[in-house]
Amino acid sequence: MILSRQSIADVVLVQPKAFGDNRGSFSEVYRASTFADAGLPTVFPQENISHSVPEGTLRGLHYQSPPHAQGKLVRCLRGAILDVAVDIRRGSPTFGQHVAAELTPENGHWLWVPAGFAHGFCTLVPDTTVLYKVTDYYAPECDRGIAFDDPDLAIDWPFAADRLVLSPKDQTQPRLAQIESPFTLETAGAN
Numbered sequence: 001m002i003l004s005r006q007s008i009a010d011v012v013l014v015q016p017k018a019f020g021d022n023r024g025s026f027s028e029v030y031r032a033s034t035f036a037d038a039g040l041p042t043v044f045p046q047e048n049i050s051h052s053v054p055e056g057t058l059r060g061l062h063y064q065s066p067p068h069a070q071g072k073l074v075r076c077l078r079g080a081i082l083d084v085a086v087d088i089r090r091g092s093p094t095f096g097q098h099v100a101a102e103l104t105p106e107n108g109h110w111l112w113v114p115a116g117f118a119h120g121f122c123t124l125v126p127d128t129t130v131l132y133k134v135t136d137y138y139a140p141e142c143d144r145g146i147a148f149d150d151p152d153l154a155i156d157w158p159f160a161a162d163r164l165v166l167s168p169k170d171q172t173q174p175r176l177a178q179i180e181s182p183f184t185l186e187t188a189g190a191n
């Protein structure tokens, strides 16, 4: 299992090793000791699966505010996504910058998105299933969002806006400049 810190060092791409043979393959996709050695959390009290039918389904950009901020460990079980993590930690030298990674069952990668980041993905093909482990429980009162098309974020989504499928909530999220992020580099913590 290879853990690679990305252009924003707190975001980590996790690449499990696959053992192939004539039957198919086997991978250890999570090992607490490896995560602990890398300074990543090892307690994920909730796990989510979302299934998106149309290609171009965009879920995000979401985060939970403290006291229920969530780190997310994201993988794609079927189909393909462009997964995006946006640094919203006030005082961070990479505030407003993002990491994007293509996640597929074929590459088997996870993306680790720490608390203090807004998260979203866009499906690249129909019938895409995403599984993600989170470091705190769902708290609807702490559910927050940022506009996927915030020009200050300059995220290069794979489809034009008129081909994207969004929830009503995600069609009306505020821009990052319009909110006061509840996170600072100190409160969100590095990991």
Ligand SMILES: Cc1cn([C@H]2C[C@H](O)[C@@H](COP(=O)(O)OP(=O)(O)O[C@H]3O[C@H](C)C(=O)[C@H](O)[C@H]3O)O2)c(=O)[nH]c1=O
Pocket: 048, 050, 059, 060, 062, 063, 072, 119, 120, 121, 138, 167
């Ligand atoms: C997130 C969540 C949602 N729900 C319920 C609330 C709604 O009745 C329904 C759909 O929720 P929502 O439209 O917020 O689902 P997504 O748009 O996929 O939201 C997720 O999308 C992006 C990618 C994220 O990173 C978050 O994990 C999460 O915000 O599931 C729950 O019961 N538990 C949960 O943990």
